Amino acid sequence: MGLLIDGIWHDQWYDTKSTGGAFKRSAAQFRNWITVDGRAGPTGRAGFAAESGRYHLYVSLACPWAHRTLIFRQLKDLSDHISISVVHPDMLDKGWTFAKDEHGATGDTLFGSGFAHEIYTRADPKYSGRVTVPILWDKKENTIVSNESADIIRMFNSAFDDITGNRDDYWPEELREPIEAVNSRIYSTLNNGVYKCGFATSQEAYDAAIDPLFETLDWLEDILSEHRFLLGEQLTEADWRLFTTLLRFDPVYHLHFKCNRKRIIDYPNLWAYTRALFQHPGVAKTVGMDHIVRHYHYSHDTINPHRIIPTNPQIDWLAPHGRD
Numbered sequence: 001m002g003l004l005i006d007g008i009w010h011d012q013w014y015d016t017k018s019t020g021g022a023f024k025r026s027a028a029q030f031r032n033w034i035t036v037d038g039r040a041g042p043t044g045r046a047g048f049a050a051e052s053g054r055y056h057l058y059v060s061l062a063c064p065w066a067h068r069t070l071i072f073r074q075l076k077d078l079s080d081h082i083s084i085s086v087v088h089p090d091m092l093d094k095g096w097t098f099a100k101d102e103h104g105a106t107g108d109t110l111f112g113s114g115f116a117h118e119i120y121t122r123a124d125p126k127y128s129g130r131v132t133v134p135i136l137w138d139k140k141e142n143t144i145v146s147n148e149s150a151d152i153i154r155m156f157n158s159a160f161d162d163i164t165g166n167r168d169d170y171w172p173e174e175l176r177e178p179i180e181a182v183n184s185r186i187y188s189t190l191n192n193g194v195y196k197c198g199f200a201t202s203q204e205a206y207d208a209a210i211d212p213l214f215e216t217l218d219w220l221e222d223i224l225s226e227h228r229f230l231l232g233e234q235l236t237e238a239d240w241r242l243f244t245t246l247l248r249f250d251p252v253y254h255l256h257f258k259c260n261r262k263r264i265i266d267y268p269n270l271w272a273y274t275r276a277l278f279q280h281p282g283v284a285k286t287v288g289m290d291h292i293v294r295h296y297h298y299s300h301d302t303i304n305p306h307r308i309i310p311t312n313p314q315i316d317w318l319a320p321h322g323r324d
């Protein structure tokens, strides 16, 4: 694990010393938007029009943020229009790699690079910052459009609709305000909250993260006891953003990140909801559980120094969910 400083790779773990043991996620730096006609989006510059075959997505099957983008690529029928490369699950001293010696790791199918940091320096030879996935690459302008999953799923939600004819809308205008409110709590206490627990290097930092996390799970259980989805009857991006964390919770976060007060299967509504989303058409094929379990346990040697991969519970994702 490391980062680029002025385009040079440095192997170093997250700095939690300056924050009293708390993990602080750094903000993504490439924030352009693909739009229907290439006009600028909410951030960044213009020039990224939706075109079939122009863009390439670098993902890790293990990563919950990258997983969101893979789900939207699937839901919005973008597989024939946006190509992908899948990194190797082990993220060690050189960061994400394009090694292919693991089932499902494709290598860099665009440039044949060895490491994900080469994609960042290809876009900006002096880039300083973390080398994260997902990365949305523009083959035409030879640069990174975006490395922020929250933005990428919104681009995928609508920018290519005229090309695919798929007009399913997971960010409907009338629900945007409540979606933002739900996203914001879930991001801070759950999506990122599990990392705050897992990467904490002081008891105080862990204690500060664990209560809000389980309060949020209790809150979600209540919502889902009354509604089919987070915002009511309509499936929205808020559900997909939550799903990638729920999916990883029992197999990884419960043990590896010490989020062990309860498991998702202890919450009847959350557990049935997670299965319902797993069983949604096209979603199961975006799930790489081998990469998920391998990545966390093998890569985080400050948490699991002997890199032993635990046996894990057998989870029946396909059991009937009864939430239609």
Ligand SMILES: N[C@@H](CCC(=O)N[C@@H](CS)C(=O)NCC(=O)O)C(=O)O
Pocket: 001, 002, 027, 028, 060, 062, 063, 064, 065, 066, 095, 130, 131, 132, 133, 134, 147, 148, 149, 150
């Ligand atoms: N804000 C980014 C965060 C992505 C992110 O942190 N990805 C993790 C993998 S789960 C990563 O690549 N981490 C490498 C690192 O921090 O060095 C997004 O949501 O797209």
